[in-house]
Amino acid sequence: QLQLQESGPGLVKPSETLSLTCTVSGGSISSSSYYWGWIRQPPGKGLEWIGSIYYSGSTYYNPSLKSRVTISVDTSKNQFSLKLSSVTAADTAVYYCARHDRDATGLNWFDPWGQGTLVTVSS
Amino acid sequence: QSVLTQPPSVSAAPGQKVTISCSGSSSNIGNNYVSWYQQLPGTAPKLLIYDNNKRPSGIPDRFSGSKSGTSATLGITGLQTGDEADYYCGTWDSSLSAHVVFGGGTKLTVL
Numbered sequence: 001q002l003q004l005q006e007s008g009p010g011l012v013k014p015s016e017t018l019s020l021t022c023t024v025s026g027g028s029i030s031s032s033s034y035y036w037g038w039i040r041q042p043p044g045k046g047l048e049w050i051g052s053i054y055y056s057g058s059t060y061y062n063p064s065l066k067s068r069v070t071i072s073v074d075t076s077k078n079q080f081s082l083k084l085s086s087v088t089a090a091d092t093a094v095y096y097c098a099r100h101d102r103d104a105t106g107l108n109w110f111d112p113w114g115q116g117t118l119v120t121v122s123s
Numbered sequence: 124q125s126v127l128t129q130p131p132s133v134s135a136a137p138g139q140k141v142t143i144s145c146s147g148s149s150s151n152i153g154n155n156y157v158s159w160y161q162q163l164p165g166t167a168p169k170l171l172i173y174d175n176n177k178r179p180s181g182i183p184d185r186f187s188g189s190k191s192g193t194s195a196t197l198g199i200t201g202l203q204t205g206d207e208a209d210y211y212c213g214t215w216d217s218s219l220s221a222h223v224v225f226g227g228g229t230k231l232t233v234l
Contacts, residue, residue, distance in 0.1 A: 037223075039168075046125060046211065046225060046226070046227045046228040047160075047168065047211055047213070047225040047228070048225070049213075049222065049223035049224070049225065052223070060221060060222060060223075061222070062222055062223070063220040063222055096167055096168070101173070105154075105155060105156070105215070105217075106155055106215035106217055106221065107215050107223060108155075108156050108158060108173065108174065108214075108215065109156070109158035109170055109173040109174070109213070110158070110160070110168075110170065110213070111169075111170035111173070111179065112170075113167040113168055113169070114167065115166075115167050116167050
């Protein structure tokens with residue numbers, strides 16, 4: 001059974017870089033059928049896609065966050081990571097990682113999701 | 124403001140049926156698959172419907188999905204109190220800057 005687990009600091013100072021890692025267990029991150037994505041949810045608000053990465057390193061990013069986001073993959077550790085720079089209070093959210101289905105038309109559904117980790121941006 | 128438009132809330136009595144709409148455009152829903160997610164309070168979203176109308180293993184057939192043009196609909200029959208949750212639609216937007224878009228979410232209340 002595939003499982004994903006987010007890890008990283010729960011508190012980040014304004015203007016600094018948020019760094020999170022997602023560890024995949026029960027399956028290989030090198031599967032040709034999937035990308036691996038990051039999604040966030042500010043408290044009391046809806047879902048916002050951050051970006052997704054293929055095991056080869058190919059990425060798609062949310063245009064509104066692209067200038068601040070870097071997603072990388074480490075196939076040897078079965079992990080992928082998120083870096084979000086120059087954070088502000090608006091970046092406070094629960095951050096989820098998830099497997100992201102792909103086909104010839106594009107990227108589709110997310111399943112399964114990690115349990116999520118709350119990251120608070122505050123001094 | 125979300126690219127996909129969902130009603131903020133819907134409600135119905137136990138045992139009844141409810142539908143949740145998701146409206147988009149030709150660059151997203153009109154030309155790509157739609158998925159739906161259920162988020163129970165305090166938990167991570169869970170995939171409910173994928174490829175417009177397919178249910179993952181373990182999802183009861185009380186949940187259904189459909190798509191017509193640039194809109195999609197989630198249907199839930201035989202409502203149960205355990206169905207109270209937030210529901211989100213999502214899809215790929217194949218515009219110049221291809222990206223994922225979600226609806227703003229719909230809070231379902233089972234009265």
